[in-house]
Amino acid sequence: MSQWLPIDDIVEQVQAGKLRAVDLVEQALQTIEATAEFDAVIATTADRARQRAAEIDARVDRGETVGSLAGVPFIAKDNFLTFGSETTAASNILKGFEAPYQATAIERLEEAGAICVAKANLDAFAHGSSTENSDFMTTKNPHDPTKVPGGSSGGSAAAVVLDMAPFALGTDTGGSIRLPASFCGAVGYKPTYGLVSRSGVVAMASSTDVVGPLTRTVADSAIVLDVLAGVDPLDSTTIERDDDCYQVSTASLKGMRIGIIKEYMDESLSDEIRQPITAAIEKMRQAGAIIEEVSLPSLPLALACYYIICPAEVSSNLSRYDGQRYGFSDTEANDLFSSYAGSRSKGFGKEAKRRIMIGTYVLSSGYYDAYYKKAQTVRTKLIKEYEAAFKDFDLLVGPTAPTPAFAIGSHTADPLQMYLTDIMTVAANLAGIPAISIPAGSSDGLPVGLQLMAPQRADRTLLAAAAKTEEILR
């Protein structure tokens, strides 16, 4: 059992003066300290958190209405620019960087009364599926410290499961919220692309980066989304939010048309995943859902397509880390070129360099058409296949990951095997559709996640159905 009440109960009690924000912050900070051996957190923002908590309590004492997340502590992945600590993206090149402004997501949460207490570990620049690519440390899976928590939002997922805070923020570029949610047994929700502002988030792949929550329940994710969602003048790719609140009551699955993604459930899927996922889907059928198989023929190409488009954008987005204005700068350099070369080769880790090289290659003259352009063609085809599937189905369902959490170190020598971890998550990013991973049983004591996907902007439908599924799986 969690030490935290559901978010709406916390807010109600803080507003009523029955719970004090300062106590909630201390509770979070104590838990962070008590679970330090899992290396989920890079730094706390304790001073600022305590100060903000005191301000919130004072406002409650004055009888003011504080906000829809009043006094709720949270942990932000360290690729969100925040005040109160450094923002490093778990990279050496940004070590020591103090953000001069905060991400829109952080600003909106603070506006609603939420309090950031710490910054979570990640694969450096969110490049990875295990947090082993963090330049600082590897986060341990709360269920088994010899296993990875998944990535790249591994610190955020572990933090929620370790009960450090009621929710954490993550980013999902190719599965980076859903995969660690699946590995750690949390709810991980990737909203529709553009529904949450990317402003102030260290960019990975701009066309697929999405901000979303990691929580213990779907209801908590919906509350957080309701605060985050909507157009941001600082991010031109943001879209209009729904007029209605995203915090929805559980919907009945009765009559809902749900397609099982054939390509994710073929004979290559291990039994340790197939068994709990099949059982979960069966329960959905019993709850009245109309379950049928659906095929998206281009899905097997999604991973290859993703690992062209994503590194291309990564290579471009990482250009600004050049040692000239902030972050690590090679002081041994004696001319401009060696300053660039030294700062970047010493400041970036192995995986960032690998992606910069792949991205540079696929964008270079003579290869652009063969790789980048072709990948964009596949992406368009994939989007069309999703659109066709959503004519017949309200939701699609399948596993979040092909395996449960794997052992620390087991994939590090083989980047391809590591990339394959994302095989079931990347397609939703390429298509920009919302997807959520919810706990659906376990295999040998390790959590297994069930993934639900919906058409673009159908976030409310997705959250309602996920909440019901969560209820029947409990």
Place this chain on the structure above:
Amino acid sequence: MVSPEVRARYTVTIGIECHVQLKTVSKLFSGAANDAREAEPNTLVSHIDFGMPGALPVLNKEAVHLAARAAFAFGTKPQQFSYFERKHYFYPDLPMGYQITQLAHPIVVGGEVVIDVDGERQTVRINRVQMESDAGKSVHPTGKDYSLVDLNRAGTPLLEIVSEADMHSAAAAKAYAKELYLLMRYADVSDCNLYYGNMRFDVNVSVSQTEEFGTRTETKNLNSFRAVEKTIEYEVNRQIEQLEGGEKVVQETRGWNDAKQKTFTMRTKENAEDYRYMPDPDLPPIVLDEAYVADVAAEMPVLPAEWRERLSGLGLDRAQTDTLLEAEIEVDGINYLGLIEQNLGDQAYAKALANWLINVEIPLRRSDVTIALTDAIARAKLYRATYDLVAANKLSSTNARTVLTELLVSGEAREPSEYAQAKGYIQESDEGAILEIVRQVLADNLKAAEDVRGGEMKAIGFLVGQVMKLSQGKANPGLAQQLIKKELGL
């Protein structure tokens, strides 16, 4: 120098890329102010201009609006679908490591600029116009072991106007550059302040003796019309000398040394960079609907070509018309074209007015003299009243200029007739009075009088001049001439 005979064997081909700074309040992708002329270094820099982590570009709608106006200035329409791309290279004045520009789908495709080269009408086709953000400025202090970067200019909105290689002489290139200047000013797209680098030219030049183009060089960052002209003259000569000497022209980027009046090698094609263009995923495509395009079309002001057409009945030559077109945009609030246009119904007056503007007011305003008269209605009245005095033979053309000059400078609200009277400028048409002066002049200039009598009519102008001088400009020159002839028995 290559001899004219050798020079004549070669065809010169010129294409020009021109960067103009859009006159927006803020930068292309940030809220930082766009006018860096008076600003301290690095004071107009937002998070995006600085390349901060997580900072995203947000397109300035006014920049799109101005680019759309530019399309109409070139006689075409803006593209309804265009988008931005990233052009990657590393340099300290490029904080993001890429410039945001356009490549595959620019905002303007096609269009043309009509120029006049020694009286011949030529058309230069526009290949494309793309929107892009400028880089910052690097300064390398001499004798120092450091460089300085000023990011005030980083993110400034530019239009890059790419011509086809349709020009074949330095004169054509200069005419094109000047016409671009007029077009961008009249369309209110840019301030085109060359001194501040608001308008910069890159010229591509090649020479060939065959149908095939020769190898071209690109000379970058020219910031005056004269530099454009001189660069081309220099490059044409240099390239022909090279070919005549049995060498090859190297494809390269060159710079212009204004002090030495020479171009010099900046970088050759061998170390050309691969910019790895990629559509910018942070910026949605620019989509302009029909209604938007129609609105921009409707708001376009009268452009230089249309003004030339409207003034064509006044018998002005190209240079005179261009003086009016150029002067029109030199001083805010002082208009010439509109004033002439209002009076086109009276051609004689309109002609006189145009000549006065060209020969009196424009040179005055371009001089150091402070001109007090700025009120448009008072100016219009002054010109008309002065013209009426001349038409009524009450004011000589010389004194008309004097009256105009003095009243423009002083700004006094006086009737020209009253003023001319008070100042003694009114023309003397009393025969008796003039005759007296004529006799005096003839007596003082016996040689000239003899020449005129001998049939050398050129000398009569001199005598009339003397009469004018002696009468302090008041004598009616026509009457004076008649009387001189009469006195000399002609």
